Amino acid sequence: MALHIDKNICIGCGTCVSLSPNVYKMDDDGKASVHNPEGDTKENIDMTISSCPVTAISK
Numbered sequence: 001m002a003l004h005i006d007k008n009i010c011i012g013c014g015t016c017v018s019l020s021p022n023v024y025k026m027d028d029d030g031k032a033s034v035h036n037p038e039g040d041t042k043e044n045i046d047m048t049i050s051s052c053p054v055t056a057i058s059k
């Protein structure tokens, strides 16, 4: 699965990291990135996508 965070849009709220820490991590720049797109169920990943307040996550 091609899961992606647009760092130009991410505001670093951390919701995705809280919901699915095996998939996302917070980077030194204060924004999140995908470190393991296979790290959670499709359902949970879909939930993180819809939970991002600025719609920065796409697949």
Ligand code: F3S
Pocket (backbone or CB within 6 Å): 005, 009, 010, 011, 012, 013, 014, 015, 016, 017, 031, 032, 051, 052, 053, 054, 055, 056, 057
């Ligand atoms: Fe950024 Fe959205 Fe995650 S703002 S930290 S990609 S929930």
